[in-house]
Amino acid sequence: MTRVHTQQSLLEHYVKKILAAPVYELAVRTPLQPAPALSAALGNQILLKREDLQPTFSFKIRGAYNKLVQLSPEQKARGVVTASAGNHAQGVALAARELGIDATIVMPATTPELKVLGVRSRGADALLHGESFPFALAFALELAQTTGKTFVSPFDDPDVIAGQGTVAMEILRQHQGPLDAIFVPVGGGGLIAGIAAYVKYLRPEVRIIGVESEHSACLQAALQADQRVVLPSVGTFADGVAVAQIGAHGFEVCRFCVDELLTVSNDELCAAIKNIYDDTRSITEPSGALAVAGIKKYVARSAARGQTFVAIDSGANINFDSLRHVAERAALCDAPA
Numbered sequence: 001m002t003r004v005h006t007q008q009s010l011l012e013h014y015v016k017k018i019l020a021a022p023v024y025e026l027a028v029r030t031p032l033q034p035a036p037a038l039s040a041a042l043g044n045q046i047l048l049k050r051e052d053l054q055p056t057f058s059f060k061i062r063g064a065y066n067k068l069v070q071l072s073p074e075q076k077a078r079g080v081v082t083a084s085a086g087n088h089a090q091g092v093a094l095a096a097r098e099l100g101i102d103a104t105i106v107m108p109a110t111t112p113e114l115k116v117l118g119v120r121s122r123g124a125d126a127l128l129h130g131e132s133f134p135f136a137l138a139f140a141l142e143l144a145q146t147t148g149k150t151f152v153s154p155f156d157d158p159d160v161i162a163g164q165g166t167v168a169m170e171i172l173r174q175h176q177g178p179l180d181a182i183f184v185p186v187g188g189g190g191l192i193a194g195i196a197a198y199v200k201y202l203r204p205e206v207r208i209i210g211v212e213s214e215h216s217a218c219l220q221a222a223l224q225a226d227q228r229v230v231l232p233s234v235g236t237f238a239d240g241v242a243v244a245q246i247g248a249h250g251f252e253v254c255r256f257c258v259d260e261l262l263t264v265s266n267d268e269l270c271a272a273i274k275n276i277y278d279d280t281r282s283i284t285e286p287s288g289a290l291a292v293a294g295i296k297k298y299v300a301r302s303a304a305r306g307q308t309f310v311a312i313d314s315g316a317n318i319n320f321d322s323l324r325h326v327a328e329r330a331a332l333c334d335a336p337a
């Protein structure tokens with residue numbers, strides 16, 4: 001997208017792409033589920049969009065499938081390459097298998113065996129390369145250059161953003177009554193850009209509130225500087241959002257569509273994982289709990305009462321071994337309201 005577009009026509013462009021995205025060949029329409037205990041504690045109606053229930057246990061399958069399905073026959077035949085140690089890797093691997101496309105996923109050499117096996121078991125090639133994510137990414141881009149395979153970005157691509165935007169299409173269909181705000185976790189900004197574009201075009205009164213980890217608040221830094229700054233370091237407890245620079249396409253939407261941004265601490269994420277467990281008996285990964293942690297912070301600050309808030313529960317890929325740490329920190333932090 002270029003500057004030639006007015007803001008409204010940029011949104012319209014995304015809304016059309018979202019309405020046409022054929023994600024349901026692989027993704028499911030997830031429930032929008034009330035959280036009764038959290039709602040009572042906070043004095044507001046809280047609804048959870050259960051993206052942790054997708055195949056591969058995160059929303060990433062939507063964007064990955066929407067990207068891959070729209071490649072030309074020649075591109076499909078040459079295959080795709082990406083870099084990821086997490087949910088995007090699983091999404092690309094599954095979408096590629098479904099569509100009969102060869103996928104190469106470059107993962108940092110330090111990636112846990114479990115995640116490497118997760119990619120290989122879905123039929124993709126996992127290449128271990130580099131000390132950390134930036135090195136794996138550089139290698140993936142080089143591979144795309146030398147082999148002619150298409151690089152699939154985890155967030156900085158209009159087709160990926162449109163795939164993630166189908167989450168918002170479902171929310172507005174599932175909840176037609178008053179809706180005050182949607183709280184969205186932010187990593188590279190693909191999810192929030194898709195959601196914000198759809199909602200601001202159709203229901204501009206609904207507030208879009210982004211929630212970042214205080215250890216990777218790259219959208220906040222970019223909005224403050226009015227350009228896409230690169231964070232000098234990034235914390236990885238919330239590994240799904242551990243991104244140092246907001247995507248260019250996402251930033252183009254976020255700079256005028258995001259009403260407010262909040263940051264939360266790791267301990268607040270642990271407490272939110274417990275809140276979600278108490279209401280759903282489901283375990284969320286740290287990034288998946290960002291939106292609920294953000295709602296708690298927002299309500300405490302604004303003293304909002306009687307409003308309706310949606311939290312995107314974005315994923316559930318957490319190592320079982322990490323649960324001990326999460327439970328310990330949650331015990332130190334809690335009491336929801």
Ligand SMILES: *Cc1c(COP(=O)(O)O)cnc(C)c1O
Binds near residue numbers: 189
């Ligand atoms: C990728 C991811 C996010 C952030 O999405 P972006 O499009 O990178 O902003 C949030 N939660 C989970 C679980 C994710 O995997």
